[in-house]
Amino acid sequence: MATSTPNAADLLLQPWDILILGSGSAALCAALSATESASPPPRILLVDKAPLEWAGGNGYFTAGAYRTQHDGLEDLLPVVSNVSEEMVGKIDLPAYSREDFAGDLERVTEGRSSKVLGRYVVGESLETVRWLKGWGVDWWLSFRRQAYFVEGRWRFWGGLHLTVREGGKGLIRDLSEAVGRSGCVVLHEAAAGRLLVDERGAICGVEVERGGRKYEVRVPSVIMCAGGFEASPELRKKYLGPGWELAHTRGTPYNTGDMLGAALTLGAKTVGDFSPTGCHSVAWDAHSPKDGGDREKTNEFTKSGYPLGLMLNADGKRFVDEGIDLRNYTYAKFGRAILEQPDGIAFQIWDKDGQGWLREEEYRDEIVRKIKGDSIEELARECAKEGLQDPDAFVRTVEQYNAAVAAHRDEHPEAQLNPAIKDGLSTQSSKMQLDLAKSNWAIPLVKSPFLAVKVTSGITFTFGGLAINPENAAVLREDDSEIEGLYCAGEMVGGLFYGNYPGGSGLTAGSVFGRRAGRAAAERAVTGRRMARL
Incomplete structure (x- = not known):
């Protein structure tokens, strides 16, 4: 340096x-x-x-992630260093056009983003990536953060396909x-x-x-x-x-x-x-340092696994639709939603199946304090030791969610989980609807052991x-x-x-x-x- x-x-x-x-x-x-x-x-x-x-x-x-427009894998292969010839045939990486990038910027800011600024950012994004490559930036395809390995293929999602080797460091x-x-x-x-x-x-x-x-x-x-x-x-x-x-x-x-x-x-x-x-804020480890990041762990305190689970507040109630959109378009605003909850905390929860989708760098034993239970009732009791105020409401929330998931599955037996797209696996059916839907990736929380992680709001930038x-x-x-x-x-x-x-x-x-x-x-x-x- x-x-x-x-x-x-x-x-x-x-x-x-x-x-x-x-x-x-x-x-x-x-x-x-x-x-x-x-x-x-x-x-x-x-x-x-x-x-x-x-x-x-x-x-x-x-995490060193860069959003750029491109016409598909062929545009990105010349700038990345972590894709072998053998891997190329196993990658599904859709094009992300200028219109896609501009549309996402318009959509997630609800039309308030400066279109003039946006045109420069979108229009020069790929050229800037290539320019940075010329200065020695070591680009990688973001397999670990932005792709799921499904049926023998790497399926990229969310328009965010590039990262830097070793992230921000x-x-x-x-x-x-x-x-x-x-x-x-x-x-x-x-x-x-x-x-x-x-x-x-x-x-x-x-x-x-x-x-x-x-x-x-x-x-x-x-x-x-x-x-x-x-x-x-x-x-x-x-x-x-x-x-x-x-x-x-x-x-x-x-x-x-x-x-x-x-x-x-x-x-x-x-x-x-x-x-x-007016800020970027995320679900952040509640046990992290408060007044500044950790130079070793850096982004590992982020807790972005909520789309495949649930988030409950200290009153034992859900407060966001965890599956409203792909993580790339929700994580920067859900920190604010957590801050607005009682005591500014929440509990992310998963069953055994959901835990299999969690990113190791965010949820491994060395980086996070895990709350475990062999039943939802036991998990609620353990969360009560960490700030959960109403364990009974916690259990009821999960039970109602599971019932809604089962009703949707009965009505749509053809629906399959696919974390790389908005898959339509929902809590809303003609038989049962939750007041607060989970619109996608609504998988049941029924298999033990169960896991919870306590999170708060981490502010990134204004x-x-x-x-x-x-x-x-x-x-x-x-x-x-x-x-x-x-x-x-x-x-x-x-x-x-x-x-x-x-x-x-x-x-x-x-x-x-x-x-x-x-x-x-x-x-x-x-x-x-x-x-x-x-």
């Missing part, structure tokens, strides 16, 4: 062409884009208030090594603060604090990739509402919204979802942010004019996601706009050189 340099004071007193705030995926993409967009390459400094051991922002904590490692080779300098434990402007209102520098001393770094272009405000309980409560201060922080504890505030001081325009629905010109990722003022020399990418960009998001599209968006921001900042550096020679 790119490393800090001991001559920090000297670095902060030197002139730079581009200053990038952050060391996550968007920041690293911006740096790589800038280095290749001008000759000679601009002088680029990246600063991050996090120490080196927390390098990589939230990107480090992801691998992504940040690959990008950081590329940034190091490119000649950029990365300085950690350096907190950006006030944005400096000249008499025209154009960026001319940034105040950076390191080691208790403040420096005015003079630079004509600043790319902000400093993350959202998800790690600040105070800002979560302010913008998302009461209760959100109680959520667990999934990733870096350093994304506290500092640079969002600095940009607002300059008159930057905010857009996007600053409401209680949706509200700054308005940008998508052509160059320049930050806009309230009157939609550009703040000259100020660019933005990653979580700080607002207007793309509302209430929910299609899994894997956040990393894609950060890369697309990071690349555009780097290119624009490099062009500004070239223009500055020309002006200096006149």
